[in-house]
Amino acid sequence: MTGVRERARHSFEEFDWHILGVALVLTAIGLTFVWSTTRGEDAEVGLVSRQLLYVGAVLPIVAAIACLRYTMLARLAVPAYALTLGFLLFLILANVDKVRGTQSWIRLPFNFTLQPSEFSKLAVVLIVATYLRFRPRPARLLDLVGPFALTLFPAILVAQQPDLGSAVIMVPILFAMLFCAGASKRLLCSVAGCGVALAVALYFSPFLHDYQRVRIRSFLQSIPEQTALARELRAQGKHREAGDVEHDLRAMKQGPNFQVYHAMISIGSGGLLGKGIGEGPHNRLDYLPERRNDFIFAVVGEEWGFLGASIVLGLHLLLVALILGVARRTRDAFGRLICVGVATLFGFQVFLNAGVATGLLPVTGVTLPFLSFGGSSLISSFMALAFVLSVGAHRITVLDGETFGRDGV
Numbered sequence: 001m002t003g004v005r006e007r008a009r010h011s012f013e014e015f016d017w018h019i020l021g022v023a024l025v026l027t028a029i030g031l032t033f034v035w036s037t038t039r040g041e042d043a044e045v046g047l048v049s050r051q052l053l054y055v056g057a058v059l060p061i062v063a064a065i066a067c068l069r070y071t072m073l074a075r076l077a078v079p080a081y082a083l084t085l086g087f088l089l090f091l092i093l094a095n096v097d098k099v100r101g102t103q104s105w106i107r108l109p110f111n112f113t114l115q116p117s118e119f120s121k122l123a124v125v126l127i128v129a130t131y132l133r134f135r136p137r138p139a140r141l142l143d144l145v146g147p148f149a150l151t152l153f154p155a156i157l158v159a160q161q162p163d164l165g166s167a168v169i170m171v172p173i174l175f176a177m178l179f180c181a182g183a184s185k186r187l188l189c190s191v192a193g194c195g196v197a198l199a200v201a202l203y204f205s206p207f208l209h210d211y212q213r214v215r216i217r218s219f220l221q222s223i224p225e226q227t228a229l230a231r232e233l234r235a236q237g238k239h240r241e242a243g244d245v246e247h248d249l250r251a252m253k254q255g256p257n258f259q260v261y262h263a264m265i266s267i268g269s270g271g272l273l274g275k276g277i278g279e280g281p282h283n284r285l286d287y288l289p290e291r292r293n294d295f296i297f298a299v300v301g302e303e304w305g306f307l308g309a310s311i312v313l314g315l316h317l318l319l320v321a322l323i324l325g326v327a328r329r330t331r332d333a334f335g336r337l338i339c340v341g342v343a344t345l346f347g348f349q350v351f352l353n354a355g356v357a358t359g360l361l362p363v364t365g366v367t368l369p370f371l372s373f374g375g376s377s378l379i380s381s382f383m384a385l386a387f388v389l390s391v392g393a394h395r396i397t398v399l400d401g402e403t404f405g406r407d408g409v
Helices: 002-014 017-037 044-067 070-093 116-132 141-159 164-180 185-203 210-220 223-235 239-254 258-269 296-329 333-357 375-393
Strands: none
Touching: 017 044, 017 296, 017 375, 044 375, 070 116, 070 141, 070 333, 070 375, 116 141, 116 164, 116 333, 116 375, 141 164, 141 185, 164 185, 164 333, 223 239, 258 296, 258 333, 296 333, 296 375, 333 375
């Protein structure tokens, strides 16, 4: 009994409170902007209360996972992976009703929904970490077959929903974990080059949905560049050509680029300090589709300005840095791989979300961790964080920095 109490006291002392604190600050900011995006609507109280309910429900889960020795997660990796695949296959085979154009949600009682693709990213982190933990450094293409198969199978199922954003995120997670496991840069670069060639081929294949192909084409036809071209043609006296470009611009702004166009205007109009919470015109007048989910960063930029948007990005960057700090202090392969996978998950998801809102990337439909409204996104983000907290609180001692033992499993 004394030993159990001693371990519990040690775990409490080693708990990374600052990581949880940063996540809670981001969550509080998210609640503020969920209220802002629903201000004056009938759903104002309901959505904020629901998001608070998600926070209250997930915190005990975080505490339970953080108190669990993270090596126990290896035993849960295969069941979690299989369960996630089951949900993803159910979405495809059962032909469930589409929500926002995708078959990504399973309807639950009391008007709740579950989005398995959010949890599939966590399952990939766990299963790849479990697969790599006792294997030698990947040195050949053959060594990458297992991790790639474990990652691409759920990624393909998610892409078929279609949810290309969540599927894409799994790829950098895999590459980061392989690099952490010791795979050479040359090997990873070779595979990445083949992946780029495959992506180009995929664009011309029947597997890519028409709306996804339109989004890519519209991204390549940048609105700012087309606007500058129209002005240049006007200045040169080529009014007919300028008129054709302006006609295409109007079509782009009302078509596939509608969301990005208004997101860019929202962020640009916020200036340095923004227009104030709930006072953004594009937010209040409903010019931003999915403004409380995928485009919440545009609302932050409009109402908190450049300073507020920088603070939000800075907090996410700090969170990623703190998680990588836990990885650096962890000698055990499994714990280090989990931390690197979670850090890449958060970092790349923020990169995609902010990149889409600022027009730097094609629209992918990815939430901003801890800020966007949605139970699946929030719960999966906190669960990923709980994995890291468990690693930090229960770091195990290894005798050889290059060879990792089977402690705890």
